Structure formats: structure tokens, C-alpha cells
């Protein structure tokens with residue numbers, strides 16, 4: 001065993017409930033409909049409904065960051081913007097790219113009788129669409145997407161992780177969180193849950209380590225193998 005796989009085995013041994021980020025560990029949401037295009041369509045929708053351009057919005061290529069920006073500048077537009085983004089995310093997941101090994105993690109959890117909850121800043125409806133279209137719904141006990149109309153629920157806020165644990169009746173000591181961003185590790189820390197960092201791009205390993213990830217892997221298959 002390599003050191004990383006030993007660390008992984010140790011981190012997973014006590015785990016009964018796997019909390020799983022969606023974009024990254026399960027699929028690449030914006031692989032087919034790129035994030036900047038989604039952000040552009042979101043802006044166009046706002047302008048088409050007669051709204052003025054918002055400061056800073058034109059340069060924002062991350063749709064979730066754009067949702068935060070709109071919500072901060074114009075709280076009255078939060079609900080409608082969130083709903084428009086959820087529709088675009090649902091469109092995006094249908095041309096998204098499955099992460100190699102992501103499905104194997106879900107199957108390995110089922111085989112080892114571990115519960116899985118998806119905890120994501122993406123819209124729950126989009127996540128459910130993806131899982132259903134890929135025949136994966138039965139592998140997931142709960143989907144905890146951002147609270148509609150409340151972008152403050154998004155990670156690094158631990159709220160969604162806490163809700164997932166409460167729904168399953170599990171505690172932090174039963175759980176691990178698998179995520180690919182520093183904000184995931186921060187949310188995990190705030191919820192008392194150790195986070196396994198999935199470094200799917202160069203440079204992410206350093207960010208995940210700096211945030212405090214307990215183990216860092218560059219392949220979801222490695223996690224699936226360790227769960228088996």
C-alpha cells in the first residue's frame with residue numbers, strides 16, 4: 001500500500017455516511033455547457049427582464065459567484081435568479097461529463113453499506129436530474145443542494161452538511177466529506193467532518209492541503225478501491 005492509500009483506508013474505516021460534493025467528484029457539471037456561457041445567459045435573462053447591468057456582473061464567469069453577486073446587490077432578484085440558474089444547471093448536467101471513478105464510489109458505498117448524501121452548491125433539481133439520467137438515484141440517500149433563493153447556504157457554510165447529517169441521524173464521527181475545493185474543506189471543518197480532497201486539476205492539491213484536507217487523492221477510483 002502506498003502512503004496515500006493507507007491514509008485513505010484509515011480515513012474511511014470508521015465512516016458510515018459519505019457526504020459527497022457533486023461538481024468534481026461525481027461529474028463535471030459545466031463540461032458541455034461551459035460555466036462562462038451559463039453566466040452569460042444568466043446575465044442576459046436579467047437584462048431581458050428589464051434589469052440594469054449590475055456592477056461587477058459582466059466580468060463574472062462563475063455562475064454560482066454571479067448568483068451571490070446578484071443576491072448581494074439586489075436581494076429582490078435572488079429567487080428568480082436562483083431559479084433561472086437552476087434551470088441552466090439542469091440543462092448543463094445533461095451534457096456534463098461523468099467523473100472517472102465517481103460512479104464506482106457510489107457503488108462501493110452501496111456494497112459496503114455506507115450511506116451517501118450529495119452535498120453541493122449546485123441546485124438540487126439539477127443533481128437529481130443527473131442521478132436519475134445515469135441510473136444512480138438509488139445509490140443516494142439524500143440530495144442537499146443550495147437552499148433555493150438563499151445562496152448564503154452554499155459552502156463554505158456548513159449548513160448543507162449539517163442538514164445531511166441530521167436527515168440521516170448521523171454525527172460527524174460517522175462521516176467523511178469528499179470535495180474538490182478549499183470551500184468544501186472549510187465547510188467540513190466547520191461541521192466537524194474530515195474532508196478528503198479530490199485534486200482534479202493541477203495546483204488544487206496545494207489548496208486542499210492548505211485548507212486542511214485529511215487526505216488528498218487525484219483519482220476518485222482510489223477512493224472507490226479503498227471503500228471496497
Ligand SMILES: [Mg+2]
Nearest residue numbers: 021023024180
Ligand atoms: Mg466541487
